[in-house]
Amino acid sequence: MPRSAPTVLTTIFAAIAVLGTSPASADVQAAGCDAAAAGYTTALQLNLPTSANWLNTTPPYSLNNTAAIGSNFDRVGYCLELNGPKGVQWVWTAMAPFTSDARRLGLQTATGQIFRQQVGDLEVASNVAGVTTGTGQTGYVEMWPNQYSGSASGQVPNASASAYDADDSPTTVLGHGSFQIHQIGATKPSTVPAKPVLSINRFTESASDVLALGIGTNTTGAPDWTLTDNAATYTQRKLTVYARPSLVKLTEMPQDLKLIPRDSENGANPVVAGEVTAAGVDQVELRVTGHGETQTFTAPASAPFRFTPRILAGLWDYTFELKAVGPAIDRVVAKRTGIVSGDVYVVQGQSNAEAAKRTGAANVEESPYLRSFGSSNAESAISGADRVWHYATGDVTQQSGSAGQWAIRMGRRIVDTYGVPVALFNGSHGGKPVSFFQRNDTTPNDLTTNYGRLRSRLQASGVLSKVKGVLWYQGEAESDNASVHISGFTSLLADWRTEMSAAKYFVYQVRTSPCNNTTTVNLREAQRKLGDTHNVTLLSTTGLSGHDGCHYAYADGYREMGDHAFAVLARDLYGGPSAGVAPPNPASVTKSGTTLTVKLRSTDPLTVDSGVGADFRLVGSTVTVTSVVYQADGSLRLTLSGTPTGATALVYQGHLKAGPWITNATGAGLLAFSLPI
Structure with missing residues (x-):
């Protein structure tokens, strides 16, 4: 991670200073930038x-027109000019805007100023070898004042999972800074390599620490120039930011990658x-292409316009292109790609429920038709700054698009079986x-609360009232305190139902409470009863042998958990088969001599x-279960080692780690229970 936390804390309280200004030298001649910026305003x-x-202060811009520009722009451009050991270097890049506020186009230096997202219609020109020039590319921006690690979100195809490159992660600690623009593949998966276009790093740390700058890919260290500390090797270093004046003021248009709930x-x-x-x-024209057809709409410039094209749910996506047209004007003013319904x-x-990768990867389940919105990061400044759509990922947590391993498997099964795109919001x-x-x-x-962070994502994405299903896996932390758990869940469920009124609710009976203890069953028995008392659908966690006492491997664990969840959702929400889907659930226990019958x-x-009989025990009696049929x-017929004198209840506690099990056709295991005899 760039910079240690103790040093950063010292930096935060240090006096802000700017040292080592550029020595006088001839300006870099970037004719390419000048030509490309025609029609733009210098911001x-x-x-x-x-x-x-x-x-937490504004850099000393020699020119600042952002107040005058305001939100009146439809495209942004950047020119970085350097003069150093390799002579004059320059790069121009322009893209669809990632903000509507011109004041946010420069270096991000204040707390909570974070942009970490895909950008469309990327244009690149440069005299630096290795930079892919051209138009119509896809970009990715990493802009923040924070420290950051090389840990990847999984949003950028072909980026490293650990190196500083096109997919890094801001941490909660301030005081390093990243201003990076990258070229990436437009979809996941992609064969396009992820490459930096321009990088300016280390501008919010100590006033004595040297900036790290570069154009294109660094070939002798971190690809994105992190920690190269090379600014002093250049005699000139100039960043110019441009904004193209807009012809149309948009009040509503879907984001790139947006999933719109189907009706x-x-x-x-x-x-x-x-x-x-x-x-x-004279007029505006909207062209919507997808599913093998093109829809075209027009409206005169004399009045506000409102188009409502129809898109269909399926394994295809739509592109929206809005143009302004006149005698001397024919400009695409906005373009959105990857829009689906599902x-x-x-x-x-x-x-x-987070279901992070522990043993075995789930990234094979990722799909262009699995989406998410925002970030599940627990830091309010990081979560609150992420208000864009992403691809859903399975192996990482607390990141943009994190869905978890069993959720990504469940979603992929829905996509493949029913041909419907799926958005997964994981707030765990x-x-x-x-x-x-x-x-x-x-x-x-309230972004300082878990509920508020999840709710704000659902609301900002426009899906809060249109959630189809909610899946809940929690209870280990209550350490078998059933009353506390049920009271808390009852309150939470009531709030959910007022806001996600269209949703159906699914509750996992936890495997252990606390972790590594299957002998306690009070909380799990209370969860089993929720199906009767709270109108929720139960899901089982027994039957999964890839268990370490608390969490699960992917194989024989989260993968099968996703399969079981899919089977239940298919039955309840998609008209799928019902036989062998519901986890085995007891209704009563009766005794006859040395036999118990579980109906x-x-x-x-x-x-x-x-050997599954060892996981049953009788309350009030020392006899054991010798066989189960x-x-x-x-x-289920349970044969006992003797007459169960004094027995008042039968408990099935499940099994710690690998089986034996009692399972149905889909592999879902018998719910843990405690029932009177």
Whole structure:
């Protein structure tokens, strides 16, 4: 990680200073930038010093027109000019805007100023070898005042999982700074290599630490020039920021990669709306392409426009292109790609809902038709800054697009089986009690709360009232305190139902509470009863042998958990098969001599592994279960070691780590229970 935390804390409280300004030299002649910037307005210009600490202050721009520009721009451009050991170097890059505020186009130096997202319609020109020039590319920006690590979010195809490159992660500690623009592949997966276009780093740290700058890819260290500390090797270092004046003011248009919840007719009507703001425009034209067809809409410039094209849910996406047209004007003023219609699911709970990669990867399940919005990061400044759509990922947590391993498997099964795109919103946080997930009723979007961070993502993406299903896995942290858990979940469920009223709710019975202990069963029995008392659908975690006592491997763990969840969702929400789907659930226990009969709620056939009797125990008696047999009438016959004198209840506690198990046709295991005899 660039810079240690103790040094950064010292930096934060140090006086802000700027040292080592550029020595006088002939200006770099970047004719390529001048030509490319025709039609743009200069927004900012900065002669970069060798060292700087601009944390929570505005850099000393020699030119600053951002107040006058305001939000009146539809494209942004950057020119970085350097003169150093390799002579004159320059790069021009322009793209669709990632902000509507011109004041946010320069270096991000204030707390919470974070841009970390894909940008469209990237244009690049340069005299530096290795930089891919041309138009119509896809870009990725990494801009923040924070320290950062090389850990990847998984959003950038072909980026390293650990090196400083096109996919790094800002940390909660301020005081280093990144201003980077990269060329990346437009979709996942992609064969296009991820490469830096320009990099300016280390501008919010100590005033004595040297900036790290570069154009293109660094070939002798971190590809994005992090920690190269090379600014003093250049005699001139100039950044110029441009904004192209807009012809149209947009009030509504889908983001890139947006998933719009489908309606009862298997589609959606996204809105494109605004008004013409410049003279010389006669009309606006919207072209929507996708699913093998093109829809075209026009409206005169004399009045505000509003288009509502129809898109269909399926394994295809749509491109929206808005043009302003006049006698001397024919300009694309906005373009959005990757728009789909589909279903939305929320995953919430502790670490087994986060479902991070532990043993075995789930990235094979990722799909262009699995999406997410925002970040599940627990730091409010990082989570609150992420308000864009992403591809859903399975192996990393607390990142943009993080969905978790079993959720990504579940979503992929829906995509492949029913041909419907899926958005996954994971708000989970490991090791937390049910109280951690409660709503601040006064301020529901309070970003200091877990509920507020998840709710604000759902609201900002426009899907809060259209969630199709919510899946909950939590309870280990209560350490078998059933009353606390049920009270907290009851309150949480009531809040969810007021805001996600269209959703169906699914609850996992936890494997252990606390971790590494299957002998406690009070909380799990209370969870089992939720199906009767709270109108939720139960999911089982027994039957999974890839268990380490608390978490799961992907194989025989989170993968199968995703399969079981898919089977239940398919039955309840997609008209899928019902046989062998519901986890085995007991209704009653009766005794006859040295035999107990557990009557089940379903007659689905079950597989009973040898030795499973050891996971049953009788309360009030020392006799043991010597054998378990499934009977075709939908019951389990338990043979005992003797007469169960004094026995008051039968407990099935499941098994720690690998089986044996009692499972149905889909592999879902018998729910843990404690029932009177």
